[in-house]
Amino acid sequence: MEPSILSLLPALVTIILAIATRRILISLGVGIVLGALMYAEWDVLAALEFVREAASGLIVADGEIAEEVYILGAVVLIGVLSSLIYVSGGLLAFASWAVRRVRTRTQAQFVPVVTGIVIFFDDAFSSLVGGTVSRSITDQHRVSRAKLSYLVDSTAAPVIILVPISGWAAFIAATMTGILDENEVDGLHGYEAYLQSIPAMLYPITALLLVVAVAWFSIDIGPMRRHEQRAIEQNVLFDPAHGLPPGETDRNLPVREGGRVRDLVWPILTLIAVTVVGALWIGIAGAEGSLAPMDILAATDVILALFYGTIAACLVAAAMLLVRRTPGRVIGKAAVSGVRSMLFAAAVLFLAWITAEVIGELGIGEYLAGVIDEALPLALLPVILFVLASFIAFSIGSTFGTFGLLLPIAAEIALSLDSALLIPVFGAVLAGAIFGDHTSPLSDTTILSSIGSGVHLIDHVTTQLPYALVAAAASAVGYLVSGLTESTGLGLLAAVTALALAVLLLKGRSAVRGAESESAPQVGEVKG
Template sequence: MEPSLLSLLPPLVTIACAIATRRILISLALGIVLGALLYTQGNVLVAGAFVFDVAAGLVIDDGAVAEEVYILGVVLLLGVLTSFIYVSGGLVAFASWAITKVRTRVQAQLVPVVLGIVIFFDDAFSSLVGGNVSRSITDQHRISRAKLSYLVDSTAAPVIILVPISGWAAFIAATMTGILDANGVTGISGYEAFLQSIPMNLYAITALLLAVAAAVLSLAFGPMRRHERLAVEDGVLFDSSRGPVPGEADRNLQARGDGRVGDLLWPVLVFTGVTVACALWIGIAGTDGPLSPMEVLANTDVIFSLFVGVVVACVLSAATLLRRRTPGALVGRAAVSGLRSMLMAAAVLFLAWVTAGVISELGIGEYLAGLIDAALPLAVLPVLLFALASFISFSIGSTFGTFGLLLPIAAEIALALDPGLLVPVFGAVLAGAIFGDHTSPLSDTTILSSIGSGIHLVDHVTTQLPFALVAAGASAVGYLALGVTGSGAAGLLVAVVVLAVAVGVLWARSPRVTARPGERSGS
């Protein structure tokens, strides 16, 4: 079908149904069916074949195992690793140790923030590892899993896109290089354009600042307030009425009584070390000519490296348990339990990819991008592109897809109207794409953050969205200021000031949430 207003129907129906019914699998399936029928103009048989082709492309891509298969493998094996760590007694030992070091709720909330900033090289790794490590600490201080997942998600993509040395930076710089070459722009390289756009990526900056403020001030508003109140007053860390959350270790398994802090730290360090070493090895081996950090990052495969890292960590954890004379039957049950705990999460992730694949074929981005008129007033161009990128990314759940679609269009419009707006519109598109990645239930980063933090996806999306909208609102005002003044510094200053005012108002109106230091929490 030709891209049209109807193209928007499947993602809107999927997202609305997920929020209204809180049944994510049914909502995703509905979006897939509706999108396929629209694409094939109601031909059921052709629609079925179309969905099969999309799903098959997530398994085998160009004759090789698709990246998505390795991500699913990482998700499933992370459940196994968590179960092994629990059986080893590492979770209990680490929690007991952490409670003596992290003494307040504020300090506990800063743990995922710091981890997210430190793990800047990959959003999937940041979401999974940051959440898993942090929740042993945040649970002890009765911090809701909703608040944890928000902090984890807010320091994943927003941090990575602000760091000039990452896989994302390499992709964006390469994309910008192609755009500049195609339009005959000289005097600036793609990487330089990316560097200059960083201060103008207002959403990534405001989202990160808001996360820090939410941790330091224990800020909770919207649906998040209810989750935080239940956590503090009743020790209820997540909504158990929806069933077990993904990645939660089975407490019916027998944990060793001689667990040590190292039983948690060593598997995580092995996972991290092997992943980084493998990524460097692949990047170096795939780089021709002089080595540089950007070239290595551009030629590496972080997802495959993550898979190798979690496999090695699982094998070493199992071997350690057996070496300490843990019954083999218990180790086997732990592995099965860990896999089972992640099956729902893996199903959601796979169906979200299928949904995004079906929706992308409807041409949503092309339709919306075609509505832009090059005769638009210059002052509204940055904020309009930010809003458009936000909606496209939210609808399709893909940052890279939004980058690839809108960056060339934004460049052409800016060069036609005012070349001085080229870098600002680049920043606006990148910011909008991050907003969509941060909020869409179809985004793999959103899904992985909920998995790593141990909370149901719908609860993560609904509690995070008000925070994201505050940052997006501040960013929109900043882009208006940028468009009016032509100054990126003015836009950033206005966005930060608006955010500060919003935080002050919300903090003043929000009831204080406090907990007794060191009190253990239940779920």
């Protein structure tokens, strides 16, 4: 079918159903069926074949195992690792150690923030590992899993896109190089254009600043208030009405007495070390002799390295249990429990990818991109592109897809009207893609953040949305000022000022009462 306004229907139906019914698998299934039928012009057999091809492409791509398979493997293995660490007693030992050093809820909320900043090279790794590592600390300070997942998600992609030595930087710089060459822009290289665009990426900047404000001032707005209230008053960290969230350890597993901190630390360090070393090894091998950081980043495969890292971490955790003469049946039971805890999450992730494939084939991005009218006032161009990129990323659940689609269009429009707007519109598209990705339940990083943090996906989406909207509104103000003044610096100043005013309005009104008690809680089991 030709791209049209109807192309939006499957995405909207999926998202509305997911939020209204909270049945994410059914909602994704409905979206897939509707999108496939629309694409095949209501030919059922053709629609089935289309879905089969989309699903098989997520398993084998270009004759090789697809990246998505390694992501699913890493997700399941993270569940196994969590169960093994729990059985070893390392989780409780680490919590006892950490609670003596991280003494307040405020300090606990900064743990995932700092972790997200440190893990700056890959969003999937940051989302999974950041939540997994941090929740043993935040749980003890009665920080809700919804708050944890917001802190993890909002310090993953925003950090990575702003750091000029990440895999994202290499991809964006390469994309911009092609755009500049095609438009015969002299005196500006792709990486230089990316660096100049960083101050114009207003949403990632405001999102990170808001994360710090939320952690420092305990700003709880919208549905987050309910989650935080329940965590503080009842020590119930996720909504028990929906059962155990993906990745939550089975509390009926036996736990070894005398657990030690190293029972958690060594497997996690193994995970990080193998992933980092593996990514460097793959990148150096793929760079064909070049040792330039950008060449290595462009050639590496962090997802494959993460998959090997989770395998190594599970082996280390199991070996440590065997050394302490833990029965093999207990280790096996823990491993099976870990796999089982992640099956639902893996199914959601796989169906979300199929949904994104189906929606992408309907031409939703092309249709929305074609809505732009070059006769629009120049001053409105950055904010319009920000909104458009946000909606495309929200609909298809892909930042890279939005980058690839909209950056060339934005460049052509800016260069045909006023070349001074090139950098601001680049920044607007990149920022909008991050905002749309943050708010979409179809986004893999949104799903991975909820998995790593141990919270239901829809709870993560609905509690993060108000914060994302605050940062997006401040960014929109900045883009309006940037368009009016043709100054990236003034746009950034306007966005930060607008965010500061929003924080002042929210601070004091929104914090959950009872959070003022900052004494360290006793270590023990958390309730679900």
